[in-house]
Amino acid sequence: MKSLKKSFVVLASTGILFLGACSNSNQAGNTENNPSSSTNNPSSISSTNTSASPAIKTEGQHGESHGGQVVETGAYHLEFVPEKEANATHMDLYLQKGDNHQAVPNAKVTADVQLPDGKQKTIPLTYDASDKHYTATLSEKAIGQYQVKVTADIGGEKVNGRFSFNR
Numbered sequence: 001m002k003s004l005k006k007s008f009v010v011l012a013s014t015g016i017l018f019l020g021a022c023s024n025s026n027q028a029g030n031t032e033n034n035p036s037s038s039t040n041n042p043s044s045i046s047s048t049n050t051s052a053s054p055a056i057k058t059e060g061q062h063g064e065s066h067g068g069q070v071v072e073t074g075a076y077h078l079e080f081v082p083e084k085e086a087n088a089t090h091m092d093l094y095l096q097k098g099d100n101h102q103a104v105p106n107a108k109v110t111a112d113v114q115l116p117d118g119k120q121k122t123i124p125l126t127y128d129a130s131d132k133h134y135t136a137t138l139s140e141k142a143i144g145q146y147q148v149k150v151t152a153d154i155g156g157e158k159v160n161g162r163f164s165f166n167r
Contacts, residue, residue, distance in 0.1 A: 066094055066133075071161045077101050078161040080150065087141060089167060093125055093134040095152055095159075103132040108153040111136060116144025116167075125150075143167055 068081030079094040091111060095104045109125040125134035138146075145166050152159040 066092070068092070068094070069163045071163070073159065073161070076104075076152075076154075076159050078150065078152075078159070080148065080161065080163040082146075082148075082163075082165040084167060087139070089138040089140070089146075089165070091123075091125070091136050091138055091148075093150055093161075094132075095134060095154075104152075104154055105129065105132070106154070107134075107159075109134045110151050111138075112149040112151070113138060113140075114147040115140055116142045116146065141167070 066079055066081050068079045070077070070079045072078070075097055077094070077096040079096075081092040081094070083090040083092070093109060093111075095107055095109065096102060097104050105127050107127075109127075111123045111125060113121045113123060115121060121138070121140070123136045123138060125136040127133075128135050140146075145164055148163045148165070150161045150163065152161075
């Protein structure tokens with residue numbers, strides 16, 4: 001009788017292990033467009049404490065891409081393009097609205113950057129009317145992953161996008 005109980009316990013344990021192994025699936029997809037970045041995190045949009053679920057887009061789905069990480073949230077399209085320079089990182093943000101991706105020139109945009117050593121730095125982005133995008137320069141040269149949270153205030157409506165890049 002004892003051997004029957006032991007056999008049952010071993011069989012049940014093996015069955016549970018197989019079921020656990022079969023049902024374990026990695027549902028996170030890699031949607032990065034920029035080979036120098038390691039992740040592309042979703043963003044959220046909120047207007048008076050409401051939120052919409054974002055859709056992470058990959059290059060080529062629609063509209064003109066600038067080769068960066070793209071996040072679409074609500075009616076807004078955000079594309080973050082970090083470009084490494086010798087002594088700094090040039091950051092471009094294309095903030096557009098609607099299906100036809102009209103540039104949004106009147107937003108107050110800041111980037112909260114977490115440096116590889118964990119320190120935080122807030123950088124204001126200014127609008128470049130000739131190229132129809134927001135731009136800033138990050139003077140840090142540390143090697144590692146930089147986490148970037150972009151916040152745009154568009155007439156009282158807050159739009160947030162999370163991005164990352166490696167230097």
